Amino acid sequence: MFTQALLFLLSITPLSSQAPLTKRAFSNGPVITSNFPDPAFINVGGIYYAFATSNGDQNVQIATSPDFDTWTLTGSDALPTIPSWSTGKVWAPDVVQLADGSFVLYFAAASSTNTSLHCVGTATSSAVQGPYTASDTAFACPLTQGGAIDPAGFADSDGSLYVVYKVDGNSLGGGGPCGNGDGSYSTPIMLQGVEADGVTPVGTAAQILDRDAGDGPLVEAPSLVLVSGTYYLFFSSNCYNGLEYDTSYATAAAVGGPYVKASSPLLVSGGDGGALNSPGSATVGLGGAQMVFHSDAVAGNASLRQMWTAGIKVSGGVVGFS
Ligand SMILES: *[C@@H]1O[C@H](CO)[C@@H](O)[C@H](O)[C@H]1NC(C)=O
Ligand SMILES: *[C@@H]1O[C@H](CO)[C@@H](O)[C@H](O)[C@H]1NC(C)=O
Numbered sequence: 025m026f027t028q029a030l031l032f033l034l035s036i037t038p039l040s041s042q043a044p045l046t047k048r049a050f051s052n053g054p055v056i057t058s059n060f061p062d063p064a065f066i067n068v069g070g071i072y073y074a075f076a077t078s079n080g081d082q083n084v085q086i087a088t089s090p091d092f093d094t095w096t097l098t099g100s101d102a103l104p105t106i107p108s109w110s111t112g113k114v115w116a117p118d119v120v121q122l123a124d125g126s127f128v129l130y131f132a133a134a135s136s137t138n139t140s141l142h143c144v145g146t147a148t149s150s151a152v153q154g155p156y157t158a159s160d161t162a163f164a165c166p167l168t169q170g171g172a173i174d175p176a177g178f179a180d181s182d183g184s185l186y187v188v189y190k191v192d193g194n195s196l197g198g199g200g201p202c203g204n205g206d207g208s209y210s211t212p213i214m215l216q217g218v219e220a221d222g223v224t225p226v227g228t229a230a231q232i233l234d235r236d237a238g239d240g241p242l243v244e245a246p247s248l249v250l251v252s253g254t255y256y257l258f259f260s261s262n263c264y265n266g267l268e269y270d271t272s273y274a275t276a277a278a279v280g281g282p283y284v285k286a287s288s289p290l291l292v293s294g295g296d297g298g299a300l301n302s303p304g305s306a307t308v309g310l311g312g313a314q315m316v317f318h319s320d321a322v323a324g325n326a327s328l329r330q331m332w333t334a335g336i337k338v339s340g341g342v343v344g345f346s
Contacts, residue, residue, distance in 0.1 A: 026125055034278060045229070051296055053103070053329035054319065055095045060244065063316040064117040064176065064307040068152045074131070074316060075102060076115040076329060083114040084131060085137060086153055092314060092333055100154075103147055107158035109165070110316045111160040112137050113115060116245065119152065120177035120185075120222060128222035129156040130187060132176035137224040141171035144189050159223060161268035164186070164216065169210065170195045176307065177222065178248040180279055188232070188246040188257070202263035204241035211235050211242040213259060215280060217340065232281045240268060247304040249281075251338045257283050258315075259288075260304035265326040267293040269302035271317055275341045288344055291317065302326065312338030 056063075060075040072089040079085055082101035089095045102119075106112055110133035117131040129147040134140075139146040144167035147156035164172040164187075175189040193209035194202045204211070213233035217226035235243045239261035255276045263267035271291035274283035291303040301324070306317035315336050318329040335346040 030232055031309055040086045053299065054092060055333050057086065057333035058097065058330040059328050060085060061100045061318050061319060062305040063331045064118040065309060065316050066119045066152065068121060075119055077116055078114045084117045098153065102154040103131065103156050103158065105158065106133055107160050108147055108159065109136055110144065110145065111133055111136050115142065116174045118176040122152050122222050123220065127152050128152050128177065130177060132175065133172035135165060135167060135171060141167050141172045142192060144172045144175045164189055166191055169193055174245045176247050181250055185222055186221065186279065187216045187218055188248050189214055190244040190246065200241065201266055202241040207241065211244060213243060213246045230280055233259065235282050236304055247307045249308045249312045254341055255279055256312060256338055256343065258306050258308050264302065264304060269300055270306045271304050271306045273343055279345065312336065
């Protein structure tokens with residue numbers, strides 16, 4: 025009798041103690057506790073793959089997850105060989121899958137013409153984890169405007185492909201936060217159409233956003249998604265190494281804009297019950313339901329930027345958390 029009763033209790037206990045199913049990882053703290061800045065992610069065959077800025081050991085870091093919550097660093101390098109136009113310092117990668125099943129890695133890396141400025145490059149692979157082979161031609165390299173960083177791919181509903189990136193105007197160095205304290209440099213977010221190969225430009229790049237007084241020295245880190253006919257352009261404002269760094273978004277009815285900025289940021293320092301420090305450089309996945317971003321482990325110290333995940337809800341031009 026006793027054994028039967030115990031077995032019965034054991035069998036019902038998991039049901040009665042189940043956590044609410046709506047809870048996502050947002051309040052669970054960082055999911056990668058080592059330095060994993062400027063994260064992006066893709067889901068391939070039910071597995072999540074995240075990619076991040078160089079940690080010194082790998083040019084492009086990789087982590088994998090079966091469920092978006094539990095992540096494991098692979099320790100391998102998605103881009104073991106940098107292209108001849110670059111000297112390294114690989115930042116802010118993003119990966120997309122093409123219709124033929126192959127993959128494109130977008131990244132920023134220091135220009136060999138001027139190593140203090142970055143350009144955007146492309147690399148391709150038949151496998152999501154690479155190794156990716158970089159093109160020997162930079163994709164976007166406007167050195168006189170400060171170079172280009174923070175590329176991200178986007179596929180429109182009609183199948184047209186685009187790359188968004190930031191013209192890194194503040195790197196021209198005017199002083200103050202991120203070299204643009206007086207706001208004298210433009211830091212436009214650009215939209216560049218590409219062919220079905222994901223890498224060959226179609227026409228010229230168009231500006232779809234820029235900084236204004238409310239953004240401090242810059243806007244950067246664009247990530248574009250389409251949900252129910254509205255384009256959501258996520259971006260960060262302010263300098264990454266200050267507490268004002270944040271995650272915001274702008275919306276438009278057409279891919280080329282005009283984009284209207286939301287009235288207040290989505291993620292700010294002190295958010296999530298005080299846990300977030302300079303939360304930015306977000307990437308939003310297909311469908312606008314999942315987001316990765318980085319937050320500093322210690323307030324005001326950007327040398328350890330940890331990856332967080334959030335379930336988000338994108339509807340009617342407004343972004344919230346699920
Ligand atoms: C590289 O670019 C920076 C920013 O414009 C400039 O100050 C510096 O002189 C440049 N260096 C070279 C070697 O051209
Ligand atoms: C910032 O954090 C790193 C460790 O991530 C530490 O080595 C460094 O001393 C910290 N800097 C300051 C100014 O506290």
